[in-house]
Amino acid sequence: MHIAVFSQHHTNPDCPATSRHYTLLAHLARTHRITLITTNTWERLRITHHYPWIPEEVEVRAAAVSYENKMGVGKRLLSFGRYAAYAIREGLRIDKPDVIWGISTPLTAAWAAAQVARLRGVPWVFEVQDLWPAFPIAMGAVPYRWAQAELHQMEFGLYRSAQHIVTLSPDMSSYVTLIGQVKDKSWYFGEEKVTTVLNGTDLELAALATDEAVVALRQEYDLQNRRVILYAGTFGRANDIPTLLAAAEQLALNHPDVVWLFMGHGYDEPLVQAAASRCLAIRLVPPQPRHAIFAWFRLAELSIVSFLGLPVLDANSPAKLYDSLAVGTPVIVTNPGWTKELVEAHKCGWYVPASNASALATRVAEVLADPTTVLAAGRAGQQVAQQYFDRQQLAATMQNILEQSAKQL
Structure with missing residues (x-):
């Protein structure tokens, strides 16, 4: 099975970051073809060089897009937009995948995954790492109501179009499930569409x-x-x-x-x-x-x-x-x-x-x-x-979700 993974922030164990997806990708690559569409942001921030930058057998397409925590709103939006444009272009160039895995944050990375899934007629799985846009709105980064409404519409549309939704905590799952149940009938989805796969550890x-x-x-x-x-x-x-x-x-x-x-x-x-x-x-x-x-x-x-x-x-x-x-x-x-x-x-x-x-x-x-x-x-x-919390076990759960989602479209 060919899995395309859309993730703006790829890291490995040489980086000062959690590297959740490095472990999950390594596990998936044992039995499936994986194409990762990402950026090279973190590669230059490696502190050591003890591990391969990309897990073995994982194909990679990496954009030269910068990002750092100190960025203001404008620079962040530019970074998010540049990656989304790159991800859509590359997602349409790669061999057709059986399923797409779109990872936020930012929400635009998952949006790009959804667009490619729609254009290529394949199912996609939405991994929610943070509650976007609820988080930036709460932090005051999106002060305009019209912008907040547009971002929420994007969020709700992604929940609806995804074959399955993965969150990193039970409270995130409750939040997403509630949205699926309170919207009108055209938006409705039940709790069976949402699975918690904890961040975990190595x-x-x-x-x-x-x-x-x-x-x-x-x-x-x-x-x-x-x-x-x-x-x-x-x-x-x-x-x-x-x-x-x-x-x-x-x-x-x-x-x-x-x-x-x-x-x-x-x-x-x-x-x-x-x-x-x-x-x-x-x-x-x-x-x-x-x-x-x-x-x-x-x-x-x-x-x-x-x-x-x-x-x-x-x-x-x-x-x-x-x-x-x-x-x-x-x-x-x-x-x-x-x-x-x-x-x-x-x-x-x-x-x-x-x-x-x-x-x-x-x-x-x-x-x-x-x-x-x-x-x-x-x-x-x-x-x-x-x-x-064992990421090897969590990776097996994620693999099962992707395999089942690929069969359901």
């Missing part, structure tokens, strides 16, 4: 976080006898970085042995740099390749999964949650959605309301004061990861 990479690797990190970064709190991810507008910095500075007043590591890059990086220069308890760590990130999570006693207190962000499926639990490091989450339910149900983490620095500092202090509970939470999280 357990074989998590196994690289050995005792020796952790000891080496402590020595290299002078972290002996320090209790580490880790935030690893994008310093984006939605990640509530100012609250984390304020909590770190408050905690430092009474807990001089605690150090907060901020690993990543993005819009709020200057804020992190400024805080690190005035507070010894805050350190900015350069982005790390995915295959190395797990040792950092294991080094930490606790990791933070933070977002602004916007309802649309409650549905997120953050990679840092899965990666942290995979190595036995419990998490603090700041959104009252499915992640709160997960960590409380499995006793592998704690919830603190978003944008409340004092509450976060207090909770971290309480957790660190009870090492036995921290260890128990870590063990519980690791069990959850092994049972539900």
